[in-house]
Amino acid sequence: MDIIVEKPKTKGKEYLKNWIPYSIKRYWTYLAVTIVGLVLPWITINGNHLFLLNFDQKKLHFAGIAFDMQELYLMPFLLMLLFLGIFALTAVGGRAWCGWFCPQTIFRVIYRDLIETKILGMRKRITNKQKDPDMSLASNQIKRVVAILIWSSLALLAAANFMWYFVPPEDFFAYLANPAEHMVLISFLLGIALFLVVDVIFIKENFCVYICPYSRVQSVLYDKDTVMAIYDPHRGGEIYNGHGNDRIKQFSKQKDLLVVEPNAECTTCESCVTVCPTHIDIRKGLQLECINCLECVDACTKVMGALGKPSLVRWSSEKETIAQEGKTKYLRSKTIMYFVALSLVFVTLLIMGSKKETMLLNIDKTTRPYKILEDGKTVENDYLMLITNTDAKAHDFYIEIVGNKNITITRPTEPFHMSAGAKKKTVVVLSTKEILNKDVDKDLSIPVHIKAFAVDDKAKIHTTQETVFVYPSTNQLKK
Ligand code: SF4
Ligand code: SF4
Structure with a gap:
């Protein structure tokens, strides 16, 4: 040399x-x-931390917003940001x-x-x-x-x-x-x-x-x-x-x-x-x-x-x-690729973060398909409902059925109060007195949309879940 x-x-x-x-x-x-x-x-914003992964309360706080563990879809994006950031930093410096x-x-x-x-x-x-x-x-x-x-x-x-x-x-x-x-x-x-x-x-x-x-x-x-x-x-x-x-x-x-x-x-x-x-x-x-x-x-x-x-x-x-x-090239295909990937993940994270749910709803039908009451007309279906108030404030919540006037809510009969971050498990009973199935042998599964909402802020805090209402065959109804 x-x-x-x-x-x-x-x-x-x-x-x-x-x-x-x-x-x-x-x-x-x-x-x-x-x-x-x-x-x-x-540092807290409205009582939420800038970053906190709270296993005790099963919450992720990010940028002053608290996410429930069921909303941890943000976590992979945070990890991607961390790893891509370190990879990009290594490629450059x-x-x-x-x-x-x-x-x-x-x-x-x-x-x-x-x-x-x-x-x-x-x-x-x-x-x-x-x-x-x-x-x-x-x-x-x-x-x-x-x-x-x-x-x-x-x-x-x-x-x-x-x-x-x-x-x-x-x-x-x-x-x-x-x-x-x-x-x-x-x-x-x-x-x-x-x-x-x-x-x-x-x-x-x-x-x-x-x-x-x-x-x-x-x-x-x-x-x-x-x-x-x-x-x-x-x-x-x-x-x-x-x-x-x-x-x-x-x-x-x-x-x-x-x-x-x-x-x-x-x-x-x-x-x-x-x-x-x-x-x-x-x-x-x-x-x-x-x-x-x-x-x-x-x-x-x-x-x-x-x-x-x-x-x-x-x-x-x-x-x-x-x-x-020649001179070191800082902007090259590898670093540009990292920059684009980082920007995409960051923008996705911001969009997902801004769409934070203010409540979560989970409705599961119980194992009993239906119950026919003594009048021989009323059919009931039972469900287990889990509601989470992920908003920072307490609210009264209630439910309604969307787009089906034949089915009504028998239980719960009144709105229920939930503090911020609280979860509530309750039985929901839907019923009908109408004849909804003319089939002699087969039961009928009717799609039902149940909407849960905060009574004091229905326009903002609401969510809907689809389930089925099982109506018996005419033979079952006659028994
Ligand atoms: S400090 Fe500089 S001059 Fe001294 S041994 Fe290292 S490279 Fe050589
Ligand atoms: S002193 Fe120089 S060679 Fe040693 S770790 Fe630091 S940068 Fe590397």
Whole structure:
């Protein structure tokens, strides 16, 4: 490979004058993600949460609307949005989710960089993430206990925050006040907090490398235009034997360190290596372990910037930096397809969400086909009716028969009151005194439409269900 030597453009200090490291941008993103994550479960609109999957009350709250479990047709659309969103983000920005938004990465930055390094000084420098604290020192052993205690408190908060998406905060604190009766909730809370302590303190980035399934699938979502942390071997030189465009080869760690080519710009200072939280050397090319945190880009920008040159590791694409086939194409068939699919799912979700039912009705005929009363004329059919008031207000409900004047409602005789979100199971009896079947031997099934409605808002809150009224043969009627 020909080495392209970049001439210093300006003096080092000037070069870095207006530079804002990616790590600063990431910290701001972490702060925003944390605030949104903490505040979102508390926001309510008309008493409903912005997002809540409440197993206790069997409700999904989405955008301030409460959906009953029977209305969970929205759930697949939400999951599609989530997965398509992550796929699209991966195609455009590699593992940007991992480095910039994933709670695992945020928690590790809080524990390793903030608690262990900045607050307790257990690690010497934030730029060396590979060297673990020296635990032979008594002071570090004490600090480790303090670090575990600090993180355990934060892990409890994070676990509670996670649970607020399933148990609304107002109920959560009421349940906590009475722990003996809510042992399941307490167990979940402590279990999640314990997992976070073990994960963040002991499993560390091994979670991203070996456990997280996303790291296994992300490489198939990449293409030559996907942007990620990429080392420029044209300027920096081949540091390892085997750097090339062959992806399989690039994932291999079996590369030998070469003697650096004399014209190569890489100073082999290893700053990009020591700063890497997943302990990889970006100069070996694209690797599964890279979480796109761009710490190596910052590290090299500092080193090369001091020499008045651009960084050798950049947030760029394989096409731009390795193949040198021109600028990265953000709008390409793959990303346009994701954008169209995401838009379609989002619009469908909005349409479905706006058509929220204000009541649900289910009517099943009982096993007895009919009953002939003693007068020999009146025929009755029984049904089991389940009504759910999914509106935010209480209403009086009643039913009527649509389009059939021969059949009347015998029971219930009066409207019944239902509070918001309540369900009611009741027996409905329909009857007729008219002769509706002239067949001597065969019973007749007559379609009937039963409309249930809120008495105080019939125009808006109503629903209709079709069932059958079974009328006996004339032989049966005579018996
Ligand atoms: S190589 Fe390491 S430091 Fe660089 S982006 Fe990937 S994970 Fe971060
Ligand atoms: S930080 Fe830059 S100059 Fe230093 S080893 Fe890494 S790529 Fe080479």
